[in-house]
Amino acid sequence: METKHISDVPELMKQWNWQKNTEMGIVPENISIASKKKVFWKCHICGGEWETAPQYRKRNGCPYCANFKALPGFNDLQTLFPDIAAEWDMQKNNSLRPQNVTKGSGKKVWWICPKGHSYDMPIICRVEGQKCPYCNNRRVLFGFNDLETLNPAISQTWHPILNNGLTPKEVTPGSKKQVWWKCEKGHEWSESVVQRCRSKGCPVCQNRRIIKGINDLATLRPELKMEWDNEKNVRSPEEYSCGSRAVVWWKCKKGHRWKAAISDRNRGNSCPKCAEERRVSFPEKAVLYYVEKVFTDVKANYKPEWLGLQELDIYIPEYKIAIEYDGIYGHSKLSGNKRDEKKNIICQENSIILIRVREPGCMQLNTDSINYIMESPKDIEKAIQFVLQKLNELTNVNTLEIQSDINILRDSTEIYSLIEYTEKENSLKNKAPEIAALWHPVRNGTLLPESVSVASSKKVWWYGKCGHEWQGSVAYEVLSGKCPYCTGKRILKGFNDLASQRPEIAQQWDYRKNVEHKPENVTVGSGKSVWWICEKGHEWKAAICSRTRKDKKCGCPICSNHKLLTGYNDVRSNEELLKNWDYERNEVSPKNVCIGTAKQFYWKCHECGYQWKDKVISQRSGKGCPCCNKKKRVKAVQKTYIRKAGGSLAELYPQLLSEWDWDANNDLNPYEIVPGYGKHIWWNCSVCGNKWKATGIMRTRRNSTGCPVCARKKQAKSRQKTFLQSGVKTLNQTNPELVVEWNYEKNGDLNPEFITAGSGKSVWWKCKNCGYEWQAEVVERVRGRRKCKRCKNNTELKKD
Numbered sequence: 095m096e097t098k099h100i101s102d103v104p105e106l107m108k109q110w111n112w113q114k115n116t117e118m119g120i121v122p123e124n125i126s127i128a129s130k131k132k133v134f135w136k137c138h139i140c141g142g143e144w145e146t147a148p149q150y151r152k153r154n155g156c157p158y159c160a161n162f163k164a165l166p167g168f169n170d171l172q173t174l175f176p177d178i179a180a181e182w183d184m185q186k187n188n189s190l191r192p193q194n195v196t197k198g199s200g201k202k203v204w205w206i207c208p209k210g211h212s213y214d215m216p217i218i219c220r221v222e223g224q225k226c227p228y229c230n231n232r233r234v235l236f237g238f239n240d241l242e243t244l245n246p247a248i249s250q251t252w253h254p255i256l257n258n259g260l261t262p263k264e265v266t267p268g269s270k271k272q273v274w275w276k277c278e279k280g281h282e283w284s285e286s287v288v289q290r291c292r293s294k295g296c297p298v299c300q301n302r303r304i305i306k307g308i309n310d311l312a313t314l315r316p317e318l319k320m321e322w323d324n325e326k327n328v329r330s331p332e333e334y335s336c337g338s339r340a341v342v343w344w345k346c347k348k349g350h351r352w353k354a355a356i357s358d359r360n361r362g363n364s365c366p367k368c369a370e371e372r373r374v375s376f377p378e379k380a381v382l383y384y385v386e387k388v389f390t391d392v393k394a395n396y397k398p399e400w401l402g403l404q405e406l407d408i409y410i411p412e413y414k415i416a417i418e419y420d421g422i423y424g425h426s427k428l429s430g431n432k433r434d435e436k437k438n439i440i441c442q443e444n445s446i447i448l449i450r451v452r453e454p455g456c457m458q459l460n461t462d463s464i465n466y467i468m469e470s471p472k473d474i475e476k477a478i479q480f481v482l483q484k485l486n487e488l489t490n491v492n493t494l495e496i497q498s499d500i501n502i503l504r505d506s507t508e509i510y511s512l513i514e515y516t517e518k519e520n521s522l523k524n525k526a527p528e529i530a531a532l533w534h535p536v537r538n539g540t541l542l543p544e545s546v547s548v549a550s551s552k553k554v555w556w557y558g559k560c561g562h563e564w565q566g567s568v569a570y571e572v573l574s575g576k577c578p579y580c581t582g583k584r585i586l587k588g589f590n591d592l593a594s595q596r597p598e599i600a601q602q603w604d605y606r607k608n609v610e611h612k613p614e615n616v617t618v619g620s621g622k623s624v625w626w627i628c629e630k631g632h633e634w635k636a637a638i639c640s641r642t643r644k645d646k647k648c649g650c651p652i653c654s655n656h657k658l659l660t661g662y663n664d665v666r667s668n669e670e671l672l673k674n675w676d677y678e679r680n681e682v683s684p685k686n687v688c689i690g691t692a693k694q695f696y697w698k699c700h701e702c703g704y705q706w707k708d709k710v711i712s713q714r715s716g717k718g719c720p721c722c723n724k725k726k727r728v729k730a731v732q733k734t735y736i737r738k739a740g741g742s743l744a745e746l747y748p749q750l751l752s753e754w755d756w757d758a759n760n761d762l763n764p765y766e767i768v769p770g771y772g773k774h775i776w777w778n779c780s781v782c783g784n785k786w787k788a789t790g791i792m793r794t795r796r797n798s799t800g801c802p803v804c805a806r807k808k809q810a811k812s813r814q815k816t817f818l819q820s821g822v823k824t825l826n827q828t829n830p831e832l833v834v835e836w837n838y839e840k841n842g843d844l845n846p847e848f849i850t851a852g853s854g855k856s857v858w859w860k861c862k863n864c865g866y867e868w869q870a871e872v873v874e875r876v877r878g879r880r881k882c883k884r885c886k887n888n889t890e891l892k893k894d
Contacts, residue, residue: 097856097869100125100133100148109156111136111143127151140168166193171217178220181205183212197221211235231266241265241287248290251275253282267291281305301335311336311356318359321346336360366551377474378407378419379512380502381451384478385410385417387496388485394512400444404437413489415447417481422455431457438463449484451477475500522546526572532556534563548572562586582619590617592638599641602626602650604633618642628653655690663689671713673700689714732766739768747794753777753801755785769794779804806843813848825849825872832875835859835882837867851876861885 100106100122110122111134120133129148135156136143142158142165158165166172172179172192179192186204195201199217206212207226213233215224227233234240242249242262249262253274265271269287276282277296283303285293297303304310312319312331322331323343334340338356345351346365354366386392389410396409396416408417418437425434434450438461441448448463454470466480478500482493502509523530523543530543534555546552550568557563558577564584566574578584585591593600593613600613604625611624620638627633628650634657640648651657658664665671665684675684679696687695691710697719698705704721717723736742744751744764754764758776771790778785779801792799799805825846826833833846840858849855853872860867861882870880 098127099123100127103127106148106151108138109135114143140165142168161196161198164194164196164199169196171195171197171199171221175221181207181220186212211238231268234264234266236263239266241267241269241291245291251277251290251296256282301337304333304335306332309335311338311360315360318356321359321365323351326351376509377421377451377477380474380505380509381417381419381478381481382408383505383509383512384482384496384500385485388482388491388493398444401437401440404433404440410485410489413447414445415449415485415488416441418448418450420450420452420456422453425452425456428457431459435459435461447488449481451481475502522548522550522568522572524548529572529575532558532571532575537563562589582617585615585617587614590619592616592618592620592642596642602628607633626650632659655688658686658688658691660685665689665710668714671710674698674713674719676705679705729766732768735768736766739770743767743769743771743790743794750793752780758785777801803843822850825851825853825876829876834862840867 100110106127107122114134114136115121118134125131125133125148127148132145132147134143134145135151137156137159140156140158142156142163144157144163146154154160157163158169161169164170170193174197182192183204183206184191190203195203195217197217198221202214202216204212204214205220205226207229209226209229211226211228213227215227224230228235228238231239237243240263241252244267248267252262253276256274260271260273265273265287267287268291272284272286273290274282274284275290275296277299279296279299281296281298283297285297294300298305298309301309307313310332311334312322314336319331321344323345324330325345326343329342334342334356336356337360341353341355343351343353344359344365350365352366382392382394385408389412391410391412393409393411394407396406397404398406406416407419409415418434420434425431438448438459442462450459450463450465452465452467454468456467459465464484466477468474468477479497482497485491486493521544522533525548533543534557537555546554546568548568549572553565553567555563555565556571558580560577560580562577562579564578566578579586579590582590588594591614592603595618603613604627605612607625611622616622616624616638618638619642623635623637625633625635626641630650630653632650632652634651636648636651648654652659652663655663661667665675665687668689671689672684674697676696676698678698682695687693687710689710694707694709696705696707697713699719699722702719702721702725704719706720708717740746742765746769751764755776755778758778762775767790769790774787774789775793776785776787777793782801782803784801784803786802788799828851836846837858837860844855844857849857849872851872856869856871858867858869859875859882861884864882864884866882866884868880868883874880
């Protein structure tokens with residue numbers, strides 16, 4: 095085989111360093127491209143010089159252009175990134191300089207940022223944009239970006255014991271490290287540094303964490319603890335904070351029970367039933383009664399637009415005077431006090447004179463209004479006299495006659511008539527006539543919608559347009575306004591029960607396990623989870639609505655292979671899946687895997703042994719071994735190609751079958767490939783027995799190729815014939831002394847009978863004296879050069 099030299103490769107010749115190699119006596123014509131001898135190179139692009147053996151130049155180019163080495167002025171850091179090189183720490187990096195490194199170097203070196211911070215970082219990280227880790231708060235530098243320096247107030251709450259020696263000097267304010275803290279009151283808690291810097295402080299002091307005896311509901315609001323319903327509430331008031339949104343049960347002094355959020359109770363909301371009873375105040379209506387005796391145009395519970403959601407108990411529009419009666423309920427707490435002060439301000443802004451009669455126990459107001467503080471709740475007559483006296487002063491209307499004739503006991507009947515009138519104003523018929531239309535005409539007896547408050551919790555009978563009748567509280571029906579049977583909130587047998595509406599599903603009801611329920615006692619859209627049993631005896635639990643909904647019904651999960659039942663729908667019960675199950679790689683048994691699962695498991699083909707991972711459900715659908723499937727697809731494609739080509743290689747070129755190497759070609763079959771097959775095939779020469787590789791198209795094209803050995807012999811004979819005809823003498827004729835050292839074993843088919851003395855071909859020689867073997871060009875040997883090196887060295891040694 096002919097040896098390639100450096101001079102034969104133009105790309106290498108471009109980078110040959112003629113100056114240095116010439117000085118060393120090295121020429122490219124004498125250096126093989128596989129030589130291990132180091133030579134000099136010079137890049138024709140960047141001018142960089144380096145030394146390496148030719149055998150390493152097959153894949154490697156210029157080390158400077160490839161940024162493996164730094165070349166000052168071309169690819170060094172100083173040249174490409176002078177701004178980064180300006181931060182190079184000359185002192186700590188010793189003799190290493192920016193001119194000696196490339197931009198992609200992973201070497202960690204020292205830097206100094208503009209603020210004077212010294213830090214170490216790989217060069218490539220700086221090139222990619224990373225800057226001083228102290229300035230970016232990715233490293234801690236005491237006195238610059240540590241927690242103690244930047245936030246001394248928070249540092250004071252650092253726990254001195256529980257942080258295992260870690261101090262605020264060793265973390266930045268943005269650190270996500272979980273540490274312990276301790277507030278001034280001694281509360282301890284764990285929180286990350288960054289969350290601590292963002293938070294408002296101690297979670298106990300901020301009522302975000304409850305500690306019994308410090309910030310719990312029972313400790314801070316003992317009056318609410320007195321109304322805690324211990325019978326219905328599982329947890330105690332010591333387990334809640336005052337701002338909790340949990341809805342719990344309460345029980346007032348009168349025995350009324352209701353549910354309300356703790357935060358609502360903390361804001362001042364109290365028993366709704368008591369509030370309902372107090373909604374129409376007798377003292378308020380008593381004041382109204384005597385004021386109406388003096389003034390003709392008086393409005394009760396007046397709600398002007400400028401007052402928003404609030405109302406004025408009594409209002410005289412002609413004189414723009416309002417009167418408020420403030421009972422201890424709703425006016426003795428901060429929330430009620432703020433509401434009163436807000437009303438005072440709004441009235442003042444709208445030029446309304448406001449007179450207030452306040453029961454003892456109400457909080458003091460800081461805003462302007464004419465106030466009368468009663469000595470006792472029974473002191474109502476004195477309060478009315480004060481109001482009439484003030485009206486007299488403000489309007490110049492004589493009220494003295496009425497002041498002298500105030501008698502609550504005498505006028506109580508008429509005062510109560512005002513209360514009844516107010517109740518009618520707030521009645522169901524007046525406030526919600528569309529709900530009052532559903533009032534049952536018979537079953538409520540003498541009770542009428544005009545005598546029931548719109549907010550009443552009283553349970554009455556209702557009759558819908560659908561013909562259904564039901565019982566429910568007035569307040570609930572005002573909010574709902576719909577038939578509970580039509581909406582599926584209640585059960586009506588024969589109308590919305592499961593047994594009558596979906597008998598086919600009711601047949602799968604498991605009466606043995608559903609002891610408390612029957613299909614006649616549940617609605618068709620119920621969300622209750624019950625037990626079912628299918629025709630095959632499988633049992634499962636599911637919500638009723640999941641079985642009856644229109645969009646996505648669900649049946650037996652075992653029959654649909656969504657739930658495992660060993661012996662029925664497991665992999666072991668499926669022969670097709672079981673024969674490919676990989677027992678070695680799968681940690682779970684096939685009997686514990688459902689055939690409908692989408693989980694992936696390992697498989698091993700029982701035919702070819704190929705291993706793969708796939709979902710069980712995919713394998714159950716017939717996906718099978720991907721390797722076998724690929725072979726099948728290939729064979730199918732080959733058949734298509736053979737059909738289009740008019741026949742296979744064996745059919746169209748039967749003469750090639752004698753040279754087909756059946757052993758080396760393994761599964762490849764000449765009857766299954768086309769004549770133009772593009773991959774290499776093994777052949778066995780029928781003449782000389784030589785084995786070689788060639789594609790199908792190379793053997794079947796017009797200028798087809800055969801055995802390369804036979805071809806070379808044929809060429810040799812042809813060359814010899816040409817020599818003989820032209821009269822040219824061969825090497826064995828001109829230089830028989832060289833033929834003696836011809837290495838017939840290594841030169842193969844190459845023969846001195848077919849080579850001339852001027853041939854530049856490099857061949858093998860074998861010394862007739864010492865047996866040393868070497869390669870040299872024929873022409874060089876004819877000129878007397880390139881003789882046996884071993885014999886030459888021995889001769890020189892003898893001379894010395």
